[in-house]
Amino acid sequence: MPASPTKLELDEGNRLRITWNAGQLREYTFRELRDACPCATCREKRNAPTASPLQLPIISAAEAQPLRITGMKPVGNYAYSIEFSDGHNTGIYTLETLRQLGQEVAR
Numbered sequence: 001m002p003a004s005p006t007k008l009e010l011d012e013g014n015r016l017r018i019t020w021n022a023g024q025l026r027e028y029t030f031r032e033l034r035d036a037c038p039c040a041t042c043r044e045k046r047n048a049p050t051a052s053p054l055q056l057p058i059i060s061a062a063e064a065q066p067l068r069i070t071g072m073k074p075v076g077n078y079a080y081s082i083e084f085s086d087g088h089n090t091g092i093y094t095l096e097t098l099r100q101l102g103q104e105v106a107r
């Protein structure tokens with residue numbers, strides 16, 4: 001049986017917890033998920049050459065706020081789309097990706 005979530009929970013305001021059908025529980029920080037965003041724009045940004053040490057990135061007002069997950073919904077039966085408080089919502093996280101991110105926690 002392929003791994004699929006049986007329960008999604010937001011915990012302590014900065015973590016997502018997913019219970020998987022295999023009985024595993026994994027915990028993800030919002031930042032980790034946001035930094036791993038698989039959309040084309042974010043992939044391109046991550047692969048961009050390192051910024052000049054004489055420059056600081058420009059951080060928008062939304063980015064300066066504490067990051068939160070504002071929505072998460074299934075895409076077919078193979079992925080989730082996650083919406084973040086910085087307005088970014090184009091990332092489609094496959095279940096396989098979600099199984100690789102985060103940390104397993106004891107139940």
Ligand SMILES: [Zn+2]
Binds near residue numbers: 040090
């Ligand atoms: Zn993205």
